[in-house]
Every structure is written in structure tokens, then in C-alpha cells.
Amino acid sequence: MQFKEYAPKPIVREAFPITADMKITWVPETKRATVDNGSSTQTFTSTVKPKHGDFVCKSSAGNIYHSPREVFLERNVVEALRFRGRDLRGIEEGLV
Numbered sequence: 001m002q003f004k005e006y007a008p009k010p011i012v013r014e015a016f017p018i019t020a021d022m023k024i025t026w027v028p029e030t031k032r033a034t035v036d037n038g039s040s041t042q043t044f045t046s047t048v049k050p051k052h053g054d055f056v057c058k059s060s061a062g063n064i065y066h067s068p069r070e071v072f073l074e075r076n077v078v079e080a081l082r083f084r085g086r087d088l089r090g091i092e093e094g095l096v
Contacts, residue, residue: 013076015057015067024050033066 018024018035026033026049033046035056044056046066055072058064072078 011060013057013059015055015072015076017069018050018052018054018056020052022052024052026050 019037021037023036024033025036026046028049031045031047032043033050034041034043035050042056042064044064044066048066048068050056050066051069053069055067055069056064057067057072067075
């Protein structure tokens with residue numbers, strides 16, 4: 001057997017950062033978490049406890065899942081400087 005290199009297909013992810021003003025609830029037994037910003041909630045799959053600064057992503061198949069900040073920034077180009085009126089320029093340093 002011989003391994004070959006394969007390049008992934010380019011994709012665009014829909015995602016939002018878990019900001020400091022959001023309440024995080026994680027249930028490890030079900031591998032599910034919920035974030036609440038005071039006016040709406042979003043439930044998603046999470047195998048590890050989400051933290052502020054991490055991201056919630058939606059795949060093209062409609063699956064909603066957690067991505068740790070380090071993984072998200074490694075795999076995605078983060079060009080947006082604002083999200084819902086918040087300045088995200090410090091997100092690479094975990095300042096969100």
C-alpha cells in the first residue's frame with residue numbers, strides 16, 4: 001500500500017463565533033451543546049466543551065457542529081472584520 005496526497009475540494013462554511021456575551025451549556029453524555037445570546041439559542045454537536053472564541057459551523061448538509069478556535073482558524077480564511085456589529089480583528093489572538 002502506498003499513500004498519495006489528495007487536495008480537498010474548496011468549500012465555504014457558514015459559521016459564527018461564540019462570543020463572550022453568550023451562555024454556553026454542554027452535555028457531554030449527548031455530545032450536544034447550546035449557546036444562548038439572550039435573544040436566541042443554537043444547539044449543535046460538540047465532542048469537547050465549547051469555549052468563548054470557538055466557532056459554531058453549519059455544513060452544506062445542514063449539520064451544525066462545534067469547531068475549536070485553533071482548528072477553525074487553521075482551516076479557514078477569516079476575512080470578515082465585523083460580525084453583528086462586533087469588531088473581530090482580534091479573533092486570531094482569542095480576544096473575542
